[in-house]
Amino acid sequence: xxxxxxxxxxxxxxxxxxxxxxxxxxxxxxxxxxLQGILEDVPGYRIQDQKLSDxxxxxxxxxxxxxxxxxxxxxxxxxxxxxxxxxQTQGRTIHSPRNCLPGAGWQILSAGEExxxxxxxxxxxxxDVIKNGAATAVVYYWYQGRGRVVANEYRVKWNLxxxxxxxxxxxxxxxxxxxxxxxxxxxxxxxxxxxxxxASAFGADIAARLTQEVNRVLPQA
Numbered sequence: 001x002x003x004x005x006x007x008x009x010x011x012x013x014x015x016x017x018x019x020x021x022x023x024x025x026x027x028x029x030x031x032x033x034x035l036q037g038i039l040e041d042v043p044g045y046r047i048q049d050q051k052l053s054d055x056x057x058x059x060x061x062x063x064x065x066x067x068x069x070x071x072x073x074x075x076x077x078x079x080x081x082x083x084x085x086x087x088q089t090q091g092r093t094i095h096s097p098r099n100c101l102p103g104a105g106w107q108i109l110s111a112g113e114e115x116x117x118x119x120x121x122x123x124x125x126x127x128d129v130i131k132n133g134a135a136t137a138v139v140y141y142w143y144q145g146r147g148r149v150v151a152n153e154y155r156v157k158w159n160l161x162x163x164x165x166x167x168x169x170x171x172x173x174x175x176x177x178x179x180x181x182x183x184x185x186x187x188x189x190x191x192x193x194x195x196x197x198x199a200s201a202f203g204a205d206i207a208a209r210l211t212q213e214v215n216r217v218l219p220q221a
Contacts, residue, residue, distance in 0.1 A: 028063075028086035028087045029087065032218060035084060038080070038216075042070060045070040046072075048069045048070075050068065050069060060095060061085070061091070065084065080210065081178075082214060084172075087170050089170075097126075097174075101139070104132075107132065109130060110128065111128045113125065118209065119212050123149045125207055126141050127140050127203075127204075128141075138178070140206075141175060142211075144175055146159070146163060146169070156172075171219060179200075
């Protein structure tokens, strides 16, 4: 019986060569609708757009993005970030939040995955708990494009190499939701556990809605 695993390194190398060879011939695929239409009106919330600096945008390499804070009264309840790449080439690919968050001062306390359901479809998303000083937050993020919603970053890279080599297009979005965890007013661990569970459940609801909102503006595979 053939040992197919022995051929995996050669296959990965082949796809990598195909990615490099085909990078210049990849077609840029524009959005079907503006990113600004994503969650642009949420009843009960005041929405504030955020802007990246020119350096931040240059390093990230995206073609377009939308970043927002959703306020209720004077409290920021959650933030969203969607960046879109019309095509990905060497040096211009999506950066994982797990690489970027520590650089912004956040410590990752736990990292895992969680399943959400939207529009009758189940999606597996990344779910991290992060901390910066006294602040704790829950982060959901995933990669969406070319007909897929993917959490696993190895699978994302595999899909990128394969589609670059054989399909000639690599458009994709990074989608992220951050929900601050309400600070506990007591030293009771049960209160902290409850606040984390509430933030997680709320973030999952927003993330599920975002999968549908983002799908609406992405080009259809």
